Amino acid sequence: MVRIGVTLNEHDGPDALTRLTDDLRRANDDGFASAWMSHIFGMDALTALAVAAGRVPDIEVGTAVVPTFPRHPAALAQQARTAALAAGPGRLTLGIGLSHRVFVEDLFGYSFARPLRHMDEYLSVLLPLLEGHPTSFSGETVQAQIRLTTPGEGRVPVLLGALGPRMLKLAAERTEGTVLWMSGSATVRDHVVPTITAAAQAAGRPTPRVVCMLPVGVTNDPESAYARATMAFRTYGSLPSYRAMIDREGVAGPADLAVIGDEDAVGTKLGELAKAGITDFVALEFLTGADAVRTRTFLGSLTT
Structure with a gap:
């Protein structure tokens, strides 16, 4: 059986998070299995979902998707585990993606030359940290020698x-x-x-x-x-x-x-x-x- 979800749109103004929370509550009340938020140029999706999900129970929340290039995988793991802690056990799904060459190179100044290797190496750091394990990895595009102490139980599931x-x-x-x-x-x-x-x-x-x-x-x-x-x-x-x-x-x-x-x-x-x-x-x-x-x-x- 296919699970039905909806996207969450960003809002403007100082009450943007309140309105986002209202949208998530409505999605939950309407019986949807999940609600997903993109991460482009507006609010940080993980932070926004942590706030909203902390106020609305039950419904799964997910990012679709957080671009990998602008942040180190250890930083993303730390943020995702914190957001999962705010949302509650088993509610957050971390969707990640490469974004696009025009954004990665023109806006952030990173090389988009080897996207598949970048993602493979990125996961080598991200996944152990999301599971609560230390990581030691040295690749061509990503390096890390780190252990996080972010609280949380279980792992944060990842979609690519x-x-x-x-x-x-x-x-x-x-x-x-x-x-x-x-x-x-x-x-x-x-x-x-x-x-x-x-x-x-x-x-x-x-x-x-x-x-x-x-x-x-x-x-x-x-x-x-x-x-x-x-x-x-x-x-x-x-x-x-x-x-x-x-x-x-x-x-x-x-x-x-x-x-x-x-x-x-x-x-x-x-x-x-x-x-x-x-x-x-x-x-x-x-x-x-x-x-x-x-x-x-x-x-x-x-x-x-």
Whole structure:
């Protein structure tokens, strides 16, 4: 059975965390299994989720995703374990990803020359620390000789933002699975699930989690919703990793991956994703007004 979650949008102003907490409480009250927050240029996602989850019980919270390059894996492990302590046992899932060359090199000034090696070595430091163990590692891109004393029980599960075959294999071998964005049902069915599942089986690991995140809008005016999606998500069509998934799906742009239509149409598309093998579907609700209410009502009906 596919677990249904929603994204949490950032807010402006001094009451931003209060409003985020209200959104998380609403998601919990509506019966969603999880709520996910991106980490781009606004609030620090882990800090924000620590605050909100500390005030709202039960619902899983996750990052989708925290970029790895701007912070050392030991610093991220320390922050994630602290956020998990605030949220409560078993509630935080740490989604991490490479981000994109244009951000890593142009904004932060780091080299994006060997992204797969970077992520492999990053996990070599991050994962032991998340499990509460010391780490001693010296690689080409990451080094660490450190032990954390951050309190906490158990481990913080990790999902890897993985789209290409080598990154999916890494996700299967070393983490709990993958969190996807801009990946349609055909791509999930023919590429993501077979690749990550086979790699997990070969490594003797459990069946990986596949969290699929897409824009969703329930409406009787799909043309207007499509136009809105075209404007809202156009940037993703110019980022190489997402462009590859769009091309693999055989569609023109990001808006074509949005799940748009009336309840029957949206339900059919979500059913296709379920048959493709996802374990979780996370909806980014992008419509406003009555259609926003209608979208949330329909998504809420799926949680039961």
